[in-house]
Amino acid sequence: MATVAFLGLGRMGAGMARRLLAAGHDLRVFNRTAARAAPFGAAGARCCATVREACTGAAAAIAMVSDDEASRALWLGADGALSALGASKALAIECSTLSHDWVLELSGRAARRGLRFLDAPVTGLPDAAAAGELTLLVGADPQHLAAARPLLAAIAREIVEFGPPGAGTAYKLLVNMLGAVQIASAAEAMALAEQAGLDAHRVAHTIASGQAGSPQVVRNTRRMAEDDHEQAVIFTPRLRLKDVQYALAFARKLDLGTPFGALAAQSFGELCALGADRANESAVIEVARRRLP
Numbered sequence: 001m002a003t004v005a006f007l008g009l010g011r012m013g014a015g016m017a018r019r020l021l022a023a024g025h026d027l028r029v030f031n032r033t034a035a036r037a038a039p040f041g042a043a044g045a046r047c048c049a050t051v052r053e054a055c056t057g058a059a060a061a062i063a064m065v066s067d068d069e070a071s072r073a074l075w076l077g078a079d080g081a082l083s084a085l086g087a088s089k090a091l092a093i094e095c096s097t098l099s100h101d102w103v104l105e106l107s108g109r110a111a112r113r114g115l116r117f118l119d120a121p122v123t124g125l126p127d128a129a130a131a132g133e134l135t136l137l138v139g140a141d142p143q144h145l146a147a148a149r150p151l152l153a154a155i156a157r158e159i160v161e162f163g164p165p166g167a168g169t170a171y172k173l174l175v176n177m178l179g180a181v182q183i184a185s186a187a188e189a190m191a192l193a194e195q196a197g198l199d200a201h202r203v204a205h206t207i208a209s210g211q212a213g214s215p216q217v218v219r220n221t222r223r224m225a226e227d228d229h230e231q232a233v234i235f236t237p238r239l240r241l242k243d244v245q246y247a248l249a250f251a252r253k254l255d256l257g258t259p260f261g262a263l264a265a266q267s268f269g270e271l272c273a274l275g276a277d278r279a280n281e282s283a284v285i286e287v288a289r290r291r292l293p
Helices: 011-022 034-042 051-055 068-075 081-085 100-112 126-131 142-152 167-195 200-208 215-226 237-253 259-273 281-291
Strands: 003-007 026-030 060-063 091-094 116-119 134-140 156-163
Touching: 003 011, 003 051, 011 026, 011 034, 011 126, 026 034, 026 051, 051 081, 060 068, 060 081, 068 081, 068 091, 068 100, 081 091, 091 100, 091 142, 100 116, 100 167, 100 237, 116 142, 116 167, 134 142, 134 167, 142 156, 156 167, 167 200, 167 215, 167 237, 167 259, 167 281, 200 215, 215 281, 237 259, 237 281, 259 281
Parallel strands: 003 026, 003 060, 060 091, 091 116, 134 156
Antiparallel strands: 116 134
């Protein structure tokens, strides 16, 4: 078993960390809000006050945070993970959904320190993280991925290899933009159904059995029919908007127009401006409702 530093104990990170602990790894945890780490200490992990404490001497560091800013704060600086891991050929695994530019920069910084870097964002909901059934979308040197597989087996049902560092993030950004387009358009359809006098629950049920019923659409139209966006939050508009903005920036770098993605970003931006940035993303139906006469 390996000594592993896990950095970030949010909805997804907490489940992933518990899987590593259950697999018998010597787990060290760090979270900016220290109270989130306390249950892990009770379960046998070492709760660390700093990133440096968590990462010094670790065979691997895994990060799962919200955005570029949070990721930079973990990895960089004299007390960051890259410095603490040193030139030990340790595994530096970034599982967060981040901008393509930052992932490439982080990969280069890790390589210059002699670390084995994996760009490994995840797909799956918090319940999948808790069950160890995530899918990892990996960009990495094949040898580095091979070294990491025994560790990743605790958190992943499937590992999909897309190419070198940056490739995993490229896929994650495009698929999260696709999800945003689906959810925003589903909100328009549900708002239209309400305006037409259709029963929202019957509409959501029928969508689920039809060709338009992707998992994103099915899950969110059901929440829209219930009009329940504050309880059991799975994914917030703030995070969805962040992901789409990163995807749009990546597309601009490739000189590709993404008008549907831009419209989805506009919808989630409007929702955040309404103060619903921490609700469930299904609340985007409120934006669609406001556009109807």
